[in-house]
Amino acid sequence: MAARSDREREFGEFVALRYADLVRTAVLLTGDRGHAEDLVQRALLAVFRSWDRLDRLANAEAYTRTTMVRLESRWWRRRWRAEVPTERLPDRPIGDHAAGVDTAEVVRQALASLPWAQRAVLVMRYFEERSEAEIAEVLGCSPGTVKSRASRGLAALRAVVDIEGVSGRERRG
């Protein structure tokens, strides 16, 4: 019983500490907060089942993030054709950095328009700052594939936003 309560206490601390950050990542992976919270909670339930095998907090976060990507990836592989995003990017004005709000919205739409694999690579590579080798391991592909997906994803973002022109203030949102 003590082991169970220890496990639940540690898990609770982990969730309280990392939930918000995990949801932010999931928002990028799924496109909206409702689905993002669904995804995070499903991943956390999987983490809890494996809690005894993890090196607690540090390992748990990496495991949760990987589980999120794999769960979402599985959903995309099984999705209905109706929900295939268009590969055409939205026809939006380019690089109006005077309005940071609009830039973020354009980026959100561009991200949502990307094929799932490219979106996942961009999120893991640039938001989570994972290595290409690590991403390749998560997605079950070669580092070369990760590189090419990142390149195509970046090209798609560049098509709608002047990335290099983003100012330091806007970077902080």
Next chain:
Amino acid sequence: MSDEAESVRALLTTVAERGAGERLVPPVAELIGRARRARRRRRAFSFAAVLAVAAAIALPQAIPDRAPAEQPWPGYPATGPGTAAALAAGHWTRLPEAPIPGRTGAAVVWTGSEMLVWGGRVGDSARSDGAAYRPADRRWTVLPEAPLTPRTQMAYAWTGTVLFVWSESDGAVYDPVARSWRLVPTSPLSWRTGPTAVWTGRDVLVIGGWTDDGRPLADGAAYDPATARWRPLPALPVASDHPVTRLVPLAASDQVYVWATWAHRVNTSENSFETTFGMDLFRLDTRTDTWSTPVASGEAPTGVDQPVWTGHEIVVPAAMPYRPGSGPVGVGLRGGRLDPAGGLWRPITHGPVDDLRGQSVWTGAALVSFGNGAGAAWDPTTDLWKGSVGADHRELRDGLDGHAPADLGRADRGRQLRKLTVLTVGAPPVRRLVFRILRDPERVSPPRRPSSGGRGLSRSPVRSSGPST
């Protein structure tokens, strides 16, 4: 990190923070509660499984002659090729090398003597080539050049004499006897990708699809190959608060059934929204071109992907319940069957591959489902599944690993990087399954690591809600 990488990270951070909002409350107690309940369910399931195994061992000895699980369903062959028993006892045969590369999203039909494959996608490129395979002499022939641009995910149907293909804004028919293509006249339909087609016995109905910017379309048109004329179909009678997201048609005798999934999002405040969604079923009487919303009782399927008309009834193989966007992976999925005359949906026994989102094929006497390297055949007479269809084929298992047959063209997780494509399926009265396995010529080395119905039939709309993004 480079400047560009930092900029991208900054942009993504802004998007993530705005999307997640500020008041994120970690649901610690709820998660722990769900985890506890899940553990209790697993334990209960394990206990039940032990009991079930014990019963399975004990019961056959206690009851030597068991009755079928349900009252037998009449009208289907009890013996012969294509039955579940015959398929379970069958074996696989490798086809000769094809003259075209393996592909996805192609038009594939069985003509009664040969299989036609045209178009589709190889890697990132759409194709405009095709081939025919004749099982009688095990020979492939390349189809003549089509008068169409390369395309994938098109509407296609076999009319009994020609292969009809149409998408975007044009189409053509291929006559395998004359070995010639002919363009069809301009249709009344707008430009679209991903439409679907069904052959009614008189017309090809082309419906649905998506606009260039991804909006779903709910209109359709009928093409009569005898007169080479199109006529627009009346609009699907969808309610204004049931905006269609996808149409799945099925021709059943002189009626065409169309399942229409819909999702309706309403902003309930500046920062929140509510989405209702569901699935309606409509019926088009092809004799009068009139739509109706059939009413049936019983347990209608909550997801429809590959419905079949057996000649007696509509069979809907197990499919994920419809839900817009991402969602939990379903388990314990079951298909359904509807006798249109009786208006009663009956569930189908859960099959061994029903949760794998695989591919289903009607053989004329059984439903065969494949997924994740496994196959099973459903006997419509007894409502029982027979497993192990295809289990003797090691390469099939490798090639199918983790992929539904619809994705077989991209199946590259097999240890030796095989590409496997389902090239033909049986259609009554032909009862044959043929698969094609070949090495991907472009990527052989080095090997990579494995790495509801009218509203009368629909389930109640489901609601989900969340904060706006």
